Amino acid sequence: MANKITERTEDFSQWYQDVIREGKLADHSPVRGSMVIRPNGFALWENMKQALDQMFKDTGHENAYFPLFIPKSFLSKEAKHVEGFAKECAVVTHSRLRSTDDGVEVDPESKLEEELIVRPTSETIIWDSYRNWIQSYRDLPILINQWANVVRWEMRTRLFLRTMEFLWQEGHTAHATKQEAVEETTRMLEVYRTFAEDFMAMPVIKGVKTESERFAGAEDTYCIETLLQDNKALQAGTSHFLGQNFAKAFDVKFQSSEGEHEYVWATSWGVSTRLIGGLIMTHSDDQGLVLPPKLAPNQVVIVPIWKSDEEKEEVMDYCDDIVSELKERDIRVKVDDRENMSPGWKFNEHEATGIPVRLTIGPRDLKNNNAELARRDTLDKNIVEREGLAQRVDDLLKTIQEKLYTTAKERIEDNTHSVDSYDEFKDIIENEGGFVYAHWDGTAETEEKIKEETKATIRCIPLEDGEEGECMVTGKPSKQKVLFARAY
Amino acid sequence: MANKITERTEDFSQWYQDVIREGKLADHSPVRGSMVIRPNGFALWENMKQALDQMFKDTGHENAYFPLFIPKSFLSKEAKHVEGFAKECAVVTHSRLRSTDDGVEVDPESKLEEELIVRPTSETIIWDSYRNWIQSYRDLPILINQWANVVRWEMRTRLFLRTMEFLWQEGHTAHATKQEAVEETTRMLEVYRTFAEDFMAMPVIKGVKTESERFAGAEDTYCIETLLQDNKALQAGTSHFLGQNFAKAFDVKFQSSEGEHEYVWATSWGVSTRLIGGLIMTHSDDQGLVLPPKLAPNQVVIVPIWKSDEEKEEVMDYCDDIVSELKERDIRVKVDDRENMSPGWKFNEHEATGIPVRLTIGPRDLKNNNAELARRDTLDKNIVEREGLAQRVDDLLKTIQEKLYTTAKERIEDNTHSVDSYDEFKDIIENEGGFVYAHWDGTAETEEKIKEETKATIRCIPLEDGEEGECMVTGKPSKQKVLFARAY
Numbered sequence: 013m014a015n016k017i018t019e020r021t022e023d024f025s026q027w028y029q030d031v032i033r034e035g036k037l038a039d040h041s042p043v044r045g046s047m048v049i050r051p052n053g054f055a056l057w058e059n060m061k062q063a064l065d066q067m068f069k070d071t072g073h074e075n076a077y078f079p080l081f082i083p084k085s086f087l088s089k090e091a092k093h094v095e096g097f098a099k100e101c102a103v104v105t106h107s108r109l110r111s112t113d114d115g116v117e118v119d120p121e122s123k124l125e126e127e128l129i130v131r132p133t134s135e136t137i138i139w140d141s142y143r144n145w146i147q148s149y150r151d152l153p154i155l156i157n158q159w160a161n162v163v164r165w166e167m168r169t170r171l172f173l174r175t176m177e178f179l180w181q182e183g184h185t186a187h188a189t190k191q192e193a194v195e196e197t198t199r200m201l202e203v204y205r206t207f208a209e210d211f212m213a214m215p216v217i218k219g220v221k222t223e224s225e226r227f228a229g230a231e232d233t234y235c236i237e238t239l240l241q242d243n244k245a246l247q248a249g250t251s252h253f254l255g256q257n258f259a260k261a262f263d264v265k266f267q268s269s270e271g272e273h274e275y276v277w278a279t280s281w282g283v284s285t286r287l288i289g290g291l292i293m294t295h296s297d298d299q300g301l302v303l304p305p306k307l308a309p310n311q312v313v314i315v316p317i318w319k320s321d322e323e324k325e326e327v328m329d330y331c332d333d334i335v336s337e338l339k340e341r342d343i344r345v346k347v348d349d350r351e352n353m354s355p356g357w358k359f360n361e362h363e364a365t366g367i368p369v370r371l372t373i374g375p376r377d378l379k380n381n382n383a384e385l386a387r388r389d390t391l392d393k394n395i396v397e398r399e400g401l402a403q404r405v406d407d408l409l410k411t412i413q414e415k416l417y418t419t420a421k422e423r424i425e426d427n428t429h430s431v432d433s434y435d436e437f438k439d440i441i442e443n444e445g446g447f448v449y450a451h452w453d454g455t456a457e458t459e460e461k462i463k464e465e466t467k468a469t470i471r472c473i474p475l476e477d478g479e480e481g482e483c484m485v486t487g488k489p490s491k492q493k494v495l496f497a498r499a500y
Numbered sequence: 501m502a503n504k505i506t507e508r509t510e511d512f513s514q515w516y517q518d519v520i521r522e523g524k525l526a527d528h529s530p531v532r533g534s535m536v537i538r539p540n541g542f543a544l545w546e547n548m549k550q551a552l553d554q555m556f557k558d559t560g561h562e563n564a565y566f567p568l569f570i571p572k573s574f575l576s577k578e579a580k581h582v583e584g585f586a587k588e589c590a591v592v593t594h595s596r597l598r599s600t601d602d603g604v605e606v607d608p609e610s611k612l613e614e615e616l617i618v619r620p621t622s623e624t625i626i627w628d629s630y631r632n633w634i635q636s637y638r639d640l641p642i643l644i645n646q647w648a649n650v651v652r653w654e655m656r657t658r659l660f661l662r663t664m665e666f667l668w669q670e671g672h673t674a675h676a677t678k679q680e681a682v683e684e685t686t687r688m689l690e691v692y693r694t695f696a697e698d699f700m701a702m703p704v705i706k707g708v709k710t711e712s713e714r715f716a717g718a719e720d721t722y723c724i725e726t727l728l729q730d731n732k733a734l735q736a737g738t739s740h741f742l743g744q745n746f747a748k749a750f751d752v753k754f755q756s757s758e759g760e761h762e763y764v765w766a767t768s769w770g771v772s773t774r775l776i777g778g779l780i781m782t783h784s785d786d787q788g789l790v791l792p793p794k795l796a797p798n799q800v801v802i803v804p805i806w807k808s809d810e811e812k813e814e815v816m817d818y819c820d821d822i823v824s825e826l827k828e829r830d831i832r833v834k835v836d837d838r839e840n841m842s843p844g845w846k847f848n849e850h851e852a853t854g855i856p857v858r859l860t861i862g863p864r865d866l867k868n869n870n871a872e873l874a875r876r877d878t879l880d881k882n883i884v885e886r887e888g889l890a891q892r893v894d895d896l897l898k899t900i901q902e903k904l905y906t907t908a909k910e911r912i913e914d915n916t917h918s919v920d921s922y923d924e925f926k927d928i929i930e931n932e933g934g935f936v937y938a939h940w941d942g943t944a945e946t947e948e949k950i951k952e953e954t955k956a957t958i959r960c961i962p963l964e965d966g967e968e969g970e971c972m973v974t975g976k977p978s979k980q981k982v983l984f985a986r987a988y
């Protein structure tokens with residue numbers, strides 16, 4: 013089979029689409045900007061969900077479900093919130109179709125009194141509920157997460173990275189004190205960092221957004237940012253300290269232990285199927301998808317090879333034993349015993365779909381008590397002994413997980429610069445890309461000027477302390493260097 | 501605490517609402533007909549999902565995700581399908597809001613060229629994808645399931661049983677032969693029966709719908725039907741044999757192994773959060789929610805009782821050991837050590853939220869090496885020995901699971917009648933309710949006449965063979981008695 017994947021150096025954007033298609037992750041849908049998540053893509057998302065969900069539960073959160081539709085008037089209640097989302101809303105205006113000679117049309121008599129917005133995010137509908145749930149400090153904190161679909165009417169879409177409808181989780185918490193809410197915000201940011209690095213093998217930098225990049229309605233937006241193979245940055249998760257903004261908009265007060273009536277403090281935080289785009293652009297290569305073993309739907313595939321029926325029985329017995337040993341170790345393994353497909357064809361498919369480890373077993377392996385072991389990340393192949401195979405595979409999966417992280421970490425470090433002059437900044441942004449640390453005077457004007465002149469944005473003000481200095485553009489004082497990049 | 505739950509005999513409908521409120525399962529939402537699923541309700545749904553999902557995977561299905569929005573023209577492609585859903589659709593017509601002096605309004609300039617329908621079910625959008633995925637018999641079968649939210653603009657809604665938006669799973673399979681598709685349809689019906697009876701402890705009858713009750717676009721609709729405590733029936737799950745209707749509507753053909761081009765055969769099948777309504781009305785009582793242990797978010801709650809700090813430490817140690825022993829057996833247990841709440845207040849809450857088993861542990865229990873064990877279903881309490889406690893609780897959970905099933909089974913049997921005359925039929929439907937088996941001549945006219953005169957509908961034609969006879973209304977020949985009831 014000819015490799016159907018464009019090389020990264022040739023056309024990164026086409027490569028990305030090819031990896032998704034050959035990896036059987038997703039399709040474009042006939043609804044502009046929407047996508048179909050195929051079984052291989054969805055199984056990956058399910059593994060991501062499961063790991064995140066456990067981390068949310070371990071930090072005391074419960075899941076719930078709030079309505080898809082938000083009354084238009086709710087959006088207006090928080091001024092900045094509606095400003096941020098009004099221009100990209102799917103609006104439901106009618107509740108019925110009627111027949112015509114050649115199909116159906118919207119029945120004008122079914123026009124709604126108040127239009128409904130398909131949720132772009134759920135702060136408003138949730139805080140409307142919280143008003144009913146919260147009376148006293150005893151009802152706090154509320155620590156709720158929701159797994160849901162949301163819709164934002166994006167004009168320029170790209171599979172996973174930016175789609176009109178996407179899947180995500182949104183945490184929405186309510187607290188008695190500012191301090192608790194701020195702690196929650198940073199706790200969940202750390203959950204996201206852990207997930208990105210330990211499960212996705214995707215190194216990230218933690219920081220806080222500038223005012224102009226803040227979530228609509230937030231007091232502070234914390235984020236994790238990563239750098240992809242084309243040297244563009246990706247915001248991979250956000251955690252918002254919402255202050256008392258939504259409590260005030262929805263009139264949610266509680267009686268404190270001292271008997272005072274106070275507004276409730278809020279956070280929200282989310283990651284989405286966009287992470288899958290980041291995962292692909294972090295690890296995949298010109299052969300297709302590369303997946304970290306912790307998240308791969310199948311961690312190991314076994315390809316049995318035989319000629320006669322007698323060989324088939326022996327080979328399959330040999331494979332079955334290996335499967336049992338791997339499953340005992342909770343390794344996700346499948347046997348690809350499809351007939352009418354050559355081993356080479358299968359190998360290509362397994363590479364393109366990102367299965368971390370492949371075992372090939374033929375009659376010769378039975379005779380010699382061997383197996384052929386192939387690694388997806390390095391494409392290395394080795395003949396290994398049957399004895400101790402399960403332990404070896406188990407170790408190899410851990411090795412691959414670590415290797416993907418360190419490779420990505422080194423790549424990002426190699427593509428991170430720290431500059432002192434605006435000329436140097438422009439040169440690197442234009443010619444190399446990547447992360448660039450530079451001093452900035454803290455004003456929206458300078459931020460905007462840099463963005464206009466270089467297309468680079470401030471990804472975040474890193475949480476790690478930095479040294480003081482002077483803005484590379486204006487020369488005004490700067491507390492620390494901030495992180496710039498061109499971004500998705 | 502006064503019991504806030506209306507008695508069933510007094511007002512069944514109010515009782516149902518009270519059980520949901522006190523069980524912390526769901527709230528009404530400000531969007532008419534929508535609901536908020538609260539953490540206790542959602543944890544129940546998660547357990548149901550997990551059990552069903554495993555059964556789907558065990559029968560070879562994979563999960564995927566298709567878009568929320570369906571182009572209006574897609575719905576029209578299958579004539580009966582659009583007829584069935586056109587009158588209850590949420591229609592998206594615009595993609596933007598704009599500011600006004602006192603809020604926001606729909607921006608008329610954002611009107612869509614083609615309106616989008618919020619999916620009421622996904623056959624059309626999925627078969628549009630299947631056209632791209634299926635070329636040859638080698639691509640078949642496709643066995644896909646989707647967990648999703650769907651919207652049907654219902655006018656009369658009731659929490660869980662009928663809501664505008666609900667959560668469900670929808671299986672959509674594609675097959676090379678009619679026989680395979682029919683087998684899939686009945687296989688999934690059996691999966692639903694198993695889930696209803698073995699997990700929900702909710703006895704059901706399997707059957708096939710009459711033509712007038714068939715899913716819009718199906719050749720045959722199979723169903724499971726149960727009978728609730730108010731003697732009304734509930735359709736709890738459906739599995740549709742779709743023939744080649746959607747393949748023809750979306751032009752999905754495959755090349756058979758003989759080289760012929762043929763239309764693909766289809767099934768679809770689904771259950772929804774409506775099942776939670778059925779679960780409540782099957783088992784709950786005047787104290788509130790009763791849950792089968794296999795699905796209960798918490799299977800055991802431990803209430804520690806102490807007066808001094810010294811007592812507290814001893815009691816908590818004693819409880820911690822019990823928790824460890826229960827967790828070793830994979831029993832879901834929580835300790836309710838909230839302060840400032842009396843044991844009685846907690847007991848009421850645990851009863852109302854349906855925790856199957858409660859253990860109360862005080863200083864006296866430590867001294868005597870005992871525990872107080874209470875069963876939610878029977879409200880029995882016993883002092884039991886500490887030794888062997890985990891085993892006893894484990895056994896008790898199984899006993900409760902079985903007891904709930906047999907109690908429901910007996911109730912349904914006691915409320916199932918078989919009649920030969922229409923007078924007897926009308927008498928029972930009007931005065932007792934319940935399931936009534938009777939002969940019917942197989943015509944839509946007679947079915948409609950019975951419905952108009954008695955409000956009873958044919959729930960299904962049971963899959964079990966019955967004896968021939970004469971229609972109770974027209975005297976015409978009948979192949980077997982069919983199952984009637986008034987239904988939700």
Ligand SMILES: [Zn+2]
Nearest residue numbers: 426427429444
């Ligand atoms: Zn450089």
Ligand SMILES: [Zn+2]
Nearest residue numbers: 914915917932
């Ligand atoms: Zn009777």
